[in-house]
Amino acid sequence: MAGSTAESGQPGPGAAPSLAVIGAGVAGCALAAGLRRGGWGGSIVLWEAGRGPGGRAATRRSRHDPGWQIDHGAPLFNLLDGPEPDLMAPLLAGGWIEPWREPAALLDGEGHLGPADGDPLLRGRLYRGRRGMDDLGRGLLSLAAASGSPGTLDGRYGTLVRHLKARHGGGWRLADATGAVQAEADWLVLTGTLLAHPRARERFGWPQVPLQQASRGLGDAGLEAALAAIASMEMDERTNLMLTIEPAAAARWLALPFRLLGFDGPARLRWGLRRLSIQPLADGRCAVVAHGVLEEPDDAAAITALEAAVGAALAPLLGQRPGGGEALAGVERRQLMRWGAAFPAAGGLPADATVCPRSRVAFCGDFVAGPGFGRIEGALRSAQALAGRLLALVLLLCFAQGSPATAAADAIAYRCDGDPLLATSDNGAVDAPGIPNTAAGTVPGATVLLEWRDLRLQLPRTNNAGPPSYTDGIWWWSLEDPAQPRFLHRRGAIESFSCQAVPAAGPPAGDR
Template sequence: MIGAGVAGCALAAGLRRGGWDGPIDLWEAGRGPGGRAATRRCRQDVAWHIDHGAPLLNLLEDPEPKLVAPLREGGWIVPWREPAAALQADGTLGPAAADPLLGGSLYRGRQGMDGLCRGLLALAEAQGPPPSPTGHYGTLVRHLAVRHEGGWRLADANGAVLGDADWLVLTGTLLAHPRAMERFGWSEVPLLQATEGLDDGDLASALAALARMEMEARTNLMLTIKPAAAARWLSLPFRLLSFDREAQGRWGLRRLAIQPLADGRCGVVAHGVPAADGPAMAALEGAVAGALEPWLGERPCGGEALAGVSQRQLMHWGAAFPVAPGLPPAAMVCPASRVAFCGDFIAGAGFGRIEGALRSAQALAGRLLALALLLCLSLGGPALAAAAGAVPYRCDGDLLLATSDNGAVDAPGIPNTTGGTVPGATVLLEWRDLRLQLPRTNNAGPPSYTDGLWWWSLEDPQQPRFLHRRGAIEQFSCQAVAAATPPADGH
């Protein structure tokens, strides 16, 4: 996996919790896990830490991603209950309800946002005995190559081999998007170049969709405030201040996060409005002082915009937020080239937020595990499937397992018992991250099952009909999985 942000760490946890016991390697350019939800720390000043990207996470959609409950139970994330407000252009405060980053259930990492990723890795490790995912931090993967024998080779900027892998998961877009050519002067898009001769239509359309994707940049100003001045910041009526549209126009700021430190200091992070190069440090500090003048008072003498600042730093996020529509979920897995994608840039619930990174990783873990199972089933033949009590199908490229259950049904005299099933029986369908239990219909003919939204019927047992009603009716193409003979080389 390239990237140990939320998506990479969640994918490692999801794969391990789903039973994958093969090696997992995470390659990360940053010094530790977290990505855009990282916490900046300092070895010489252990009390100091600052969340320089996402200050919190919010969950808007039900059900919550599966990894959230174990993270909460393990104390890795805690509810975020700080006061929030929205600043309007006339300098008055209103409720922050309109901010899409502040709706739903709010959480933050314990002792910093990187607690979220550390927690995800701990969940992956807790699954022992398979070895823990190996993190390679401070390592930028610059070059990719397809290995002659299949799989991938990763190399650094000097061409030195970093490692080999059977599958490659990109949790960021850097290696697949032309922006790195502009930003870092790279001569090529690494994944595009590596796969030129592969003739994989799935990957070609995924890369085309990624190339069209735009990213919003952000420049954040990070301030450390000395204890005497911090008391004033910490008594403000908000810990998170979002700027409404007009206020953003007036001050050039999007949000302000005030983060208390254990020794009485506080961190303040001012998120600038989207800008390619971002404003300079002094301009951002001036904007903060101007916006907060009603609460902090007049600017200090001596040329500084804010009083009591002990440290100033800028953080420029070249790709802070992906711009919709994002990569379609159907393009997340390219089995022919053994490449997969996950991250907040996948279209769907939570897009552009931590919630999306978690959900995409959950979906990808399900699909990769299903592929692994599909491979086992096709190599092991019908005996394995029968042992599992499930019939395997491939539906729209992904494994579907169908388990019929006649249940405790006492139905003498019910006319339609075709296929040994009676009304009251059910079928359990496991497909992607869905588990559907559909009741048997009383329709004449071969068994059919529906809950009103989903339909499964076996007119042709080799090609069941699998439909979903969502306004229009969507049909998925399903075929029974045939047993394959193991390849001649025994692998």
């Protein structure tokens, strides 16, 4: 396998490890983009059960009906507070995503429309994929491919990974339902919870939860803690009815004063619906996706029940007789999509539990606690954070193996409070003359970028005398002893993290 020595499974000297990423949803695609844009040199393979990228933000298309497409999961995404994820600017510039500027409304239990202000999925800056939501995943993969990183990138679609096996000496084996080995990799990244959550047992009748089973005997307390956190998560389900409406009837739907309709508490209770999304199709038809919650295992009965609920809730708005029991007019096609884990319920995998270096397992996805939890924003942010941590880890490995040439020239690897930290200094662009302290070749205006855990801190240099120090008033980084920098955090009291530079190993004995 590229990047590994055959006997040990350890990445070869100077080579980045190979990565098996389970899932090509937003998180898997964003992880690939973040890693490759950060210079990841190992192979990355995305393993995806679906037919293409996107996951819960995918678009259904038809080979026989080119004008037909439906966003059957998330119809848009929003970014709330905080800095824009790094990948947003190139996605917008590349025309993969665009701002979402459609009208939205909220239906109450009496059937009255009101403003959709309170909807948490509609707050902040709103975006969508330009030619369908799957453009988000496709755009991320295109950024990954265009990065020029030396490693390879591959997507295996329509492939369910069923079994995981820890390799003797480190790394992972992936196998399909028959037990046949699909691939090997140095690191395993889960971007979905299917292989780690007990619902796999109930839903598919699997006797064991694959990653729980594979982790036994590894003695990795970090992985066990992560698995316990995932196992305790609850997932909200959705049963979505997708209607394709022929042009004459579509005109009525498209004349409604909203493209997205939320249902308030009483309306949810009354009709069992959460949202309704109206999506115009190129040829005058439209798609209507009703996001429902119902316990009806039979698909045909679920379709009938959901269509009746949509009819009852919207009949007056569509000019049909309320309670008349009329079927919806002009429905050309009815389909059902069941999302067994549509949204993770509150909680989530703590961000500091997402990397388990001992067993070489990592996690990202909307189930990671933090900003954007349970939404596309969380998938993007957790993938970006994981890419930073994996890149820092590999840099540590390179330093430890004496191959610092793979690191940026001005990046230095440390271990702080047990976790890898990468410090990249930038000497800024201010005029040096006349500024008193230019120690170590730095001047005020210089910054240091610290990448540690899920943090990326850019700290400006202080004008203090002596060796360079950097602070934003909350974090403090100073190099009185370059081998053991002072790393402090002020949060009421001052917290100090012990840091040591990671020594670069000397060349192998034979090379001296």
